[in-house]
Amino acid sequence: MIRLPLVIGGLIVLALVAMAASAGWIFPDDPMTMVAEPLLWPGQDPAFPLGTDSLGRDIAAGIFHGARASLAIGFISSSAALALGTLVGAVAGYRGGRVDDGLMRISELFQAIPQFMLIIVLLVIFRPSVATIILAISIVGWPAIARLVRAEFIVLREREFVQSCRVIGMSGPAIMLTQILPNALPVLIVSGTIQVATAILMEAALSFLGLGDPNLLTWGGMIGMGRDQLREAWFVVAVPGLALLITALGLNLLGDGLNDLLDPRGRRA
């Protein structure tokens, strides 16, 4: 069996985590401080292998510290979306009937508005900061997960092993938690991974538009600031852009790989 996507995706994500973890001691200084001449090309000065931006800040330091911010925002917001989405989806799918109808109407309310618009509106209401960005991304992310979990619970609810637990008198919450959830886990892991990629891209887009946290250096923000020098110094945009691309690709490969790895057993067993 070919698990190349899984391996490549896994390595990329591992590298990202390593970058984020090591940012503090490889680049101990604040990446926002000006350290050299502006717009040094990559390789021009060996001290700044990826060059500097228009304000003379080290791009390499920005990439490392940006990885930290991107991953933190991605993981925290996805975890929140996953937790809420799983809770709502599980209850809706298992209970069915009016509970299901009600919960699904609420989730449709969120899905009816274009996601990015909703985030922008939310951020205009609450001022942009790391916390509000994470909150906004989670709020738009949970309904899709809730629908996925609900579909999974509806199928698993009818399986005989679940009914066999009803016959022995197991309570609804216990059945959801100990019987159905472990069997729905593959789907959750896969969609969670994809959700991290989506969240990172959303945050980058927000920073690009100037709706990011002004006190935080992120890849999106770096791209946004390099926009003006695109003609004379395209690397200022290209380097964080590439980092973003590879990250999204890595997470998607990991998600797909996990899907192939986990799904057949979960469903056919």
Place this chain on the structure above:
Amino acid sequence: MTPLLSVRDLSCRYETRDGPLWAVRDVDLDVMPGETVGLVGESGCGKSTLARCIVGLTPASGGSIRLDGEELLTRRGPSLAQRRQMQFVFQDPFASLNPRRRVEALIREPLDVHRIGTPAERTRRARELMERVGLHPDWGRRFPHEFSGGQRQRIGIARALALSPRLIICDEPVSALDVSVQAQVVNLLDALQRELGVAYLFISHDLALVEIFAQRVAVMYQGRIVEQGSSAEIWRNPSHPFTRTLIEAIPIPRVDQRSF
């Protein structure tokens, strides 16, 4: 003697696009303590729906189901104490066991839910049950997919026995199994009955098997029980035309009885 299970005027209706569909209609059925009642019929006759109504997996539309004189058809469904008295063995030994739980955990689960004994006692009981149904107690750490169909059905039986119920409802427990394994499982059920005095409501499409295994038989057709009586009597002298058709259709494994 009062019946252990007493079903009266039970009906179960499904709403479909073409109006209501009566899966079970006005069914009366008794199971005495320690006896085996066979419930026979073809696919879609309502026999499985009836079984599911009794254990509360499918809501009944009307009638009464009493277990030991106490009504099961209440708004909240069977109580925990009532559930302890009646258990269920499913048809499909592959689908009815959670693929992600180990065998010992599966057999212990009923004891965990009902909080019977200490954890150590529950584990000991699970091992005893495994041994009783013909599984090696050291196999408890394995997962269901590591077992054959017949062994999985033994796991299902051990799980049903864990609470020492007085009634086990078996929904086509051997129809997914090979002939030689089917015989083993039926003999196991028979031995358990002799030893523990448990009563069975044994649902099957195989009238020949039911005739051999059950003391009494109820024949179901289009949601109703059309004939009920001692199995020997029904086999020898069926009164309802459907029962006669059913008996005539059974392919007997003997050449001197060719029907066509």
Place this chain on the structure above:
Amino acid sequence: MTALLEVDGLRVAVNGGAVVLDDLSFSVARGETLAIVGESGCGKSVTSLAIMRLLPPALRLTGGAIRFDGADLATVSPTRMRDLRGRRIGMIFQEPMTSLNPGLRVGEQIAEVLRIHEGLSRAAAWRRAVELLDHVRIPDPARRAMEYPHRLSGGQRQRVVIAAAIACRPDLIIADEPTTALDVTVQAQVLELLKSLQREIGSAVILITHNLGVVAQTADRVMVMYAGRKVEEGAVAAIFDDPRHPYTSGLLRATPDPTRPRPARGVLHEIPGMVPRLGARASGCAFRPRCARAVPRCAEGVPPLLATNSGLAACLFAQEGAAA
């Protein structure tokens, strides 16, 4: 008279691994019904797939010949095989819902066979399809031909499959558990239909089943398989009357039959143990671990097929009277 189908030393294995069918030989004469019986995993379905050259990719034919009316099906070109399938060899599978295309009208599916193999025009093929539906006793065939498979009952669907299988009046019909998914009363009707069509067309039938009752009711000869090998073969009447292989007699006695005496203990006669997993078959006689008659000699190589009063049996004690 030469046989219509002669399978000689057929071997099928998992790619580079366990042996599924081991040195299987049998023949089918024109017009006769051979039943192949055994429990799950004995190789009976693989045998039928091998004959039709429809083995799944994980399995490979590793030896033997399959002579069908002069041609060796083990080596003929895929084009020739496609022409034989459907035209000279008809097929009926267990689950009619999966062998019919859910998106095509049932008349169309029968007409398709006729257009491909008989070169009939669209209109002529449709007319013939309606006739065939009538022939398999589907009421109101002209209207039924317009239906999609999901609108028919299980029994009617299997009748449609039978109509498609007999459309070209094949010399051989391979029916793999044709009635297992059906209710007993419907099963009886379908078997009776199959039998009368066979008499009329003169086809030979290979009936694959796990149900000994079905064998007794329909077959002329029976071949019992266990763990990928033939363990007994002979005329149905003789084998059922006097089985010489312990597995055959065990199967016969394990089948519920209220007209027979009950065992001294329990309800049904059981065969202890279970069917061995692929790749975990015992050396020598594969049935040895479950056999009451087994002696150390049973482990010394595969028992040869010995001639008995009933036919052939692969048991060292086959000639010493009834199997225990």
